[in-house]
Amino acid sequence: xxxxxxxxxxxxxILAVWQFLFQLNIWPDFLFPSPRMVMITLIEGFxxxxxxxxxxxxxxxxxxxxxxxxxxxxxxxxxxxxFQLIEDTIGPxxxxxxxxxxxVWLPLALLWFSMGExxxxxxxxxxxxxxxxxxxxxxxxxxxxxxxxxxKTMGVNKIHLFWKVILPxxxxxxxxxxxxxxxxxxxxxxxxxxxxxxxxxxxxxxxGRDMGNMSLVITVILLIGSIGYLTDNFLFKKAETIVLNxxxxxxx
Amino acid sequence: xxxxxxxxxxxxxxxxxxNQLEVLKNINLKIKEKEFISFIxxxxxxxxTLLNILAGLIPASSGQVMLKNKLIQNPGNDRVMVFQEAxxxxxxxxxENVLFGLKIKNIDKxxxxxxxxxxxEAVQLKNFKDSYPHQLSGGMKQRVAIARAxxxxxxxxxxxxxxxxxxxxxxxxxxxxxxxxxxxxxxTIVFVTHNIREAVKxxxxxxxxxxxxxxxVEEFKIDIPQPRDRENPTLVRIENKILKLLEKxxxxxxxxxxxxxxT
Numbered sequence: 001x002x003x004x005x006x007x008x009x010x011x012x013x014i015l016a017v018w019q020f021l022f023q024l025n026i027w028p029d030f031l032f033p034s035p036r037m038v039m040i041t042l043i044e045g046f047x048x049x050x051x052x053x054x055x056x057x058x059x060x061x062x063x064x065x066x067x068x069x070x071x072x073x074x075x076x077x078x079x080x081x082x083f084q085l086i087e088d089t090i091g092p093x094x095x096x097x098x099x100x101x102x103x104v105w106l107p108l109a110l111l112w113f114s115m116g117e118x119x120x121x122x123x124x125x126x127x128x129x130x131x132x133x134x135x136x137x138x139x140x141x142x143x144x145x146x147x148x149x150x151x152k153t154m155g156v157n158k159i160h161l162f163w164k165v166i167l168p169x170x171x172x173x174x175x176x177x178x179x180x181x182x183x184x185x186x187x188x189x190x191x192x193x194x195x196x197x198x199x200x201x202x203x204x205x206x207x208g209r210d211m212g213n214m215s216l217v218i219t220v221i222l223l224i225g226s227i228g229y230l231t232d233n234f235l236f237k238k239a240e241t242i243v244l245n246x247x248x249x250x251x252x
Numbered sequence: 253x254x255x256x257x258x259x260x261x262x263x264x265x266x267x268x269x270x271n272q273l274e275v276l277k278n279i280n281l282k283i284k285e286k287e288f289i290s291f292i293x294x295x296x297x298x299x300x301t302l303l304n305i306l307a308g309l310i311p312a313s314s315g316q317v318m319l320k321n322k323l324i325q326n327p328g329n330d331r332v333m334v335f336q337e338a339x340x341x342x343x344x345x346x347x348e349n350v351l352f353g354l355k356i357k358n359i360d361k362x363x364x365x366x367x368x369x370x371x372x373e374a375v376q377l378k379n380f381k382d383s384y385p386h387q388l389s390g391g392m393k394q395r396v397a398i399a400r401a402x403x404x405x406x407x408x409x410x411x412x413x414x415x416x417x418x419x420x421x422x423x424x425x426x427x428x429x430x431x432x433x434x435x436x437x438x439x440t441i442v443f444v445t446h447n448i449r450e451a452v453k454x455x456x457x458x459x460x461x462x463x464x465x466x467x468x469v470e471e472f473k474i475d476i477p478q479p480r481d482r483e484n485p486t487l488v489r490i491e492n493k494i495l496k497l498l499e500k501x502x503x504x505x506x507x508x509x510x511x512x513x514x515t
Contacts, residue, residue: 150339150397153307154353154404155329164352168343247342248386 033215041219050204051223058189058200061117065124066185070178072125073132077177080133081140094133102127102184103191110196120192120200127188131180139173140166175243179236186228255407255440256283256306261315263301263466274465275301279315281459281468283408283442288434290443290451290458292494294502298466299444300412306442307333307410319407329353332401333410336417338393340385346396347372347381353404371403372396374433391422395429402433408440415450427453431478448498452491453480460494462501470497 015035022034029037045051076094080087105126109119143166151165193202201220208216244250263276276298283289291299304310306317308327317324319331332353340349347368354364372378375395385393394414401409415423431454434441445451451458455474462469472490480487 144337144339146335146337146339147341149307149309150333150335151352152309152327153329153331153333153410154400155327155356160356165341168341171343246384246386 030212031214033218037215038218038222041213041215042222045216045219051201054199054201054204055223055227057198058193058202061120061124061193061198061200062185062189065121065189066128066182068121069125069128069181069185070132073129073177073181074136074174076129076133077136078140080137087137091137094130097126098130098134101191102188103195106192106195109192115196116198120189120196120198123192123196124185124188128181128185131184132177135173135177135180136170139170139177142173143169172240172243172247172249175236175240179232179240182236183228183232186231190224253285254282255285255287255320256281256442257318258282258302258306259316259318261302261305261317262313263298263305263310264313276305276312277465277467279468283440285440286438288441288443288454288456290445290455291461292445292448292451292458292498293461293466293469294463294498294505295446296466296505297461297463297501299461301466303333303410303412303442303444306408307331309333329357329404330407331410332404332406332408333412334394334397334401334414336413338385338390338397340393340396340400342385345382345384346377346388349385349396350400350403353400357404367403368399371399374402374436375399375429389422390418391426394418394426398430398433402437402439406439408442411441411443413444413446416445416447423450428479430454435478448491448494449482452487452494453482458490458494460497463505469501 018035022032026032033041042051076090080091080094102123105123106119109122113119113122147165147169148161151161156165189200190202190205193200194206201224205217205220208214208220241250258279258281261276261279262274264272265275267273279302291302293299301310305312306324308324308331311325324331340346341352344352347365350368350371351364354367359367369378369381372381375398377392377395377399380388380392385396388396398409398414415426418426427450430441433439443451443454452474458472458474459468460470460472461467472494474487474490476484476486
């Protein structure tokens with residue numbers, strides 16, 4: 001709560017500077033809207049449900065793509081951690097893929113799946129998968145050997161060892177992978193929607209541009225940022241803290 | 253009756269320079285049922301390696317270990333091991349940790365829970381059954397680890413320097429508890445330590461290991477009943493004897509390293 005005061009002051013300060021710049025009248029209103037205009041667009045957008053529909057549509061794609069990338073990433077991660085040959089061959093490839101911004105795949109996706117749902121989900125999957133692969137394989141490789149030894153002397157078989165010991169022991173890394181994957185999927189989704197049409201938030205951003213409505217553009221940018229911040233801060237960071245605490249990895 | 257029979261056992265590790273390092277050489281040892289036996293020796297004498305071989309976690313290079321009439325080749329819950337790091341599963345509560353081995357044994361759920369609870373009571377941690385390991389002290393964690401091993405009802409409890417990371421006070425308390433558990437359950441315990449006083453206080457028999465190659469140097473029998481008084485002259489005498497033996501071994505080890513550096 002103590003931190004709330006400086007935060008509020010900071011936001012008020014930004015709004016004040018914004019309002020000040022607006023009143024200098026350097027740019028026309030439609031190119032540089034006032035905070036009030038953005039506020040009205042935001043309220044109107046929620047009132048006529050445009051934003052609600054857009055956010056729902058975006059989240060639907062995100063959840064589908066994100067789930068696929070988690071599943072895919074986990075499976076690949078397990079394979080890489082289990083087989084040296086796979087690590088030596090696919091490992092470097094994954095690192096290279098991870099450094100490719102996922103929007104780069106869009107032209108390919110559009111040709112393969114044509115405009116629409118599938119192309120965007122494809123891009124989201126490619127955005128989210130690689131971080132999950134890397135974190136899953138690191139997590140599984142770094143399971144404390146003594147935990148595995150302890151389980152073995154208690155008589156576990158290989159399947160039990162994987163599901164009941166190795167996988168849960170890797171959870172701290174898996175959570176980090178899930179968090180990064182989410183962030184990258186979200187970015188990929190917005191990029192995909194901007195170009196690949198559909199009816200999500202990204203597409204509303206494009207309408208704003210086409211109609212010369214900067215107020216709408218800024219409102220959507222704020223929405224994208226807020227959603228990203230809120231999910232990361234209230235969903236993933238919370239989960240991460242709980243896990244790190246329970247696994248005894250939190251130094252605090 | 254002999255429970256465990258170690259026969260002509262050798263263990264070599266391949267070193268980087270392709271030379272074979274003799275970790276254990278020609279080990280012959282019989283361990284009786286209900287015996288509390290300790291392995292003691294300088295670091296690198298192979299005492300922990302031998303324990304790992306008994307657990308079936310690593311294979312011997314030659315020779316064999318028989319448990320009753322069964323050849324030991326793999327880990328199994330007839331020989332459960334307790335480690336220096338308690339090795340509890342941090343995502344499970346105390347009682348869930350204790351239940352881990354029972355679930356593998358496919359014991360009826362209700363029965364298993366009651367067993368786990370009783371075992372926790374035996375190590376005086378029943379009130380902490382729903383705590384997570386990170387909420388426990390080092391000594392408490394080790395007690396949970398012992399409970400988790402004993403609840404499986406193994407033939408042998410293998411302990412690899414289980415109290416090595418604890419402070420002296422906690423260690424003394426756990427000695428007391430372990431002896432009581434050992435007397436109540438009549439388990440066979442193989443206990444690896446580098447603490448001479450600990451070995452003398454707890455064991456029926458102490459096997460002193462030498463290093464380079466790792467081998468059995470001498471064996472001490474102690475028939476003084478538990479609980480033992482530290483000041484007991486027989487114990488003090490044995491303690492001093494072992495100390496001298498180990499000093500000799502460590503000195504030899506030092507000369508060996510010196511020779512290696514010199515050449």
